[in-house]
Amino acid sequence: MAKKTKKKAAAKPKTKASSKKVVKLAAKKNGAAKASMPKMSNKPFGKDGKALDGVRILDFTHVQSGPTCTQLLAWFGADVIKVERPGVGDITRGQLVDVKGADSLYFTMLNHNKRSITVDSKHAQGKRVLDALIKHCDVLVENFAPGALDRMGLTWDYIHKLNPRMIVASVKGFGPGPYEDCKVYENVAQCAGGSASTTGFRDGPPLVTGAQIGDSGTGLHLALGIVSALYQRNRTGRGQKVLCAMQDGVLNLARVKLRDQQRLAHGPLTEYSQYGEGVPFGDATPRAGNDSGGGQPGRILKCKGAPQDPNAYIYFITQAPVWAPICDLIGEPTWKTDPEFATPKARLPKLNQIFARIEEWTMTKTKFEVMNLCNAVDIPVGPILSMKEIAEEQSLRKTGTVVEVDHPVRGKYLTVGNPIKMSDSISDVKRSPLLGEHTDEILKDVLKFKANEIAEIKNSGALSAPEKKEKAA
Ligand code: COA
Secondary structure (H helix, E strand, O other), rough: OOHHHHHHHHHHOOOOOOOOOOOEEEEOOOOOOOOEEOOOOOOOOOOOOOOOOEEEEEEOOOEEEHHHHHHHHOOOOOOEEEEEEOOOOHHHHHOOOOOOOOOOOOOOOOOOOOEEEEEEOOHHHHHHHHHHHHHOEEEEEEOOOOHHHHOOOOOOHHHHHHHOOEEEEEEEEEEEEEEOOOOOHHHHHHHHHOOHHOHHHHHOOOOOOOOOHHHHHHHHHHHHHHHHHHHHHHOOOOOOEEEEEHHHHHHOOOOOHHHHHHHHHHHOOOHHHHOOOOOOOOOOOOOOOOOOOOOEEEEEOOOOOOOOOOOOOEEEEHHHHHHHHHHHHHHOHHHOOOOOOOOOHHHHHHHHHHHHHHHHOOOOOOHHHHHHHHHHHOEEEEEOOHHHHHHOOOOOOOHHOOOEEEEEEOOOEEEEEEOOOOOOOOOOOOOOOOOOOOOHHHHHOOOOOOOOHHHHHHHHOOOOOOOOOOOOO
């Protein structure tokens, strides 16, 4: 299959300069855009390096949002150099520690495939190292509190002057506006981005979700911005600033709720349970419990073992096109034609009754039995998988989504590998670096400092911990 595609693609460009290494391709028939394309590789797919080979990242990130982004870039082949404060490092190294003396899982699971150098960015010799890093890197990624980078002297103007090709990518809590100076963590972003007000049950308080949509979600957004900026740089030759505000990232993920906000002006949201229950709507998108966001009624239902087993549940969607098989499966074949149940509109006021009947059926089966029976007739359902079940799921191990990694201090642990699979850029998961593990090799091999210069920098104290600096508990 891969070979076929290659052949076909190879035949396409009628090269005018086929002998040359670089051939010019008309990217569009109208000739508006032209792209320089290298000669097509004849190596097997997956054997010609990685997507971001040759890209070097000055990784000034910490905690979760920034490290998520740079970990993805590292998985795609970028050389990610994590700059950490001497003696302390990324604060998460010492947070939620489970194995005494080892970097926490919080840190290890967000910093794979990176190298670590310790530099005091406020020390003159540290600045010298940072300047050299700026000159040798393509992208600086940071998620410091607003103004922190400027306070280090690393303003956009300064960086752009040193290296006009450098892309400076930042995560901040809020974009420009009244809250731009605020420090922000995950749940603050979930609340400010509209997720919390629309999550939970109508009669309960707003809820945050377990998925880290503020931190990891914004890291993902930033990674896309960086890759796009790198692509644009191929044409313009210059770097640019990339900013992802966590509030914006969360709102982007919660956009269906802003959709519903506007629909409210035209009447009630009929797919929300509260419509069928006769509860009036207010002036803002309400919390919808476990209703589905896609317009098809859905609920989480008990299966065999619930509620003693907290995860013996299944998400069940009564999608209109599969109403007939649902009726057959649950033993209510007359509901297929009974005008009280036959149409989605007729069902809306009876969703509680309908789901109660479906639940009677699901409670006689395990969630996996329900899944098998439903999928056999194309009814979409989602078993509520515990983290234990996910960790043990062999198919996720096979795809590299759940990976076992060995670490010299903590030993073996599980992590989530690259969720984005590419056929010609295969990700491997390498353990996270120890604090400052690569300081020497980066100074020597990347920054090309001579031995006497390295000695001078080291002796200055710019790369080592001040006396008796305590690690964060
Ligand atoms: N050498 C010397 N100083 C360093 C350093 C280094 N290598 N690395 C960091 N520092 C300093 C910074 O310069 C800053 O000093 P300053 O306040 O004197 O300017 C200080 O460390 C603290 O940085 P800061 O980013 O303010 O950390 P914090 O722990 O106070 O705040 C956050 C943490 C996450 C709240 C904040 O960084 C933030 O709001 N970031 C943007 C949003 C974000 O990404 N949030 C989610 C995180 S998952």
